Amino acid sequence: MMPETSRRKQRSFWVELPILLLVAVIVAVLVRTFLVQTFYIPSGSMENTLLINDRVLVNKMVYRFREPRRGEVVVFVPPKQWDAGPSKDDYIKRVVAVGGDKIICCDPSGKITVNGRPLTEDYLFEDDVPSAQPFEVTVPTGRLFVLGDHRSSSADSRFHTDYQFGTIPVDDVVGRAFVIFWPLSRVGTLSVPKAYEEIPAPSGG
Template sequence: MPDKINGRRFPRSKPFEFLVLLIVAVVVAAGVRTFLVQTFYIPSGSMEETLLLDDKVLVNKAIYRFRDPRRGEIVVFEPPVGWGRGPSEQEYIKRVIGVGGDHVVCCDSQKRITVNGQPLDENYLYPGDAPSEEEFDVTVPAGRLFVMGDHRSDSADSRVHLDSDQGTVPVDRVAGRAFAIYWPMSRWASLPVPDTFSRIPDQK
């Protein structure tokens, strides 16, 4: 239907309408990307076999505006200054093993990592990998996270940076939680928290 201005009618321009719709779509998409959901590709093998090289995941950027990251979640974060960055990496992706106040230790008599005295049953690890070849005993400072890759023998994670804030990552450097693999389509899957993390008691 044509517009009417001061009693005169002007037909709408279809190219103009298309341009307006395109601009609106771009603005909405940019808003979603900035505040809600972002895509992230896996640049290394450090999270195999949960996440494979060049998998693409969806990252919830809004969730940590309302709460802090939790144990077992896979997070995308900007590495602390002391960590440095790889040639193709602007952000890292790892699994949260311990949160502020947690006592994270490697390893118990059965070579398992423990959190607050509770051993982790890490059936998500890369086949053949030990939970850790490096020993550590860390109490995670408040407002920080202890993170590790699922491919422990190929992951430069908190264990590599123990001399810098015990290898922990500030919560405010976390961009969001990876919650699903969306590409390739044959790999589509959600990324839930493994059950083992539900058994960890809070540190007293």
């Protein structure tokens, strides 16, 4: 016969279990909503930085305290002017220029320039050029000019310059992709390339 104290402990466990499960679900929902979210890579627009089927972690808190910076990989809601449709998944691209920046493609060496400084993009997909399509844009305040690392396979800011110069609102950025966590063979951080450290501030700033 089970002792009375043991029976009480067993009943207590089964009473507490649903509460613990509910708390765990609430914590998971809060983390996903406000802190960190996983993101699945559905296309090759960011190759070879990100490959199809990679999974990344997205920091959703960082831009509550500061704005996105050049060189960061961000997840964002595509503007409706990009013909993405209301059910289209979020996009993931690299921020190449921020509000006030003047970005031009291309200089005589074939490089994109940001505020007059040529950008060495050693992360581009093999044999891709910085852009086959010329452009010259001064990014409006509060917006970002974003490009995929696989330029020949990316629908990005270059193709929507008829609206706000192809830029996206900072407010539509979901967060910063900061690490690849799956597959295990691809685990690694998504750091900002050093070339972006050499870009000067906009001349008007």
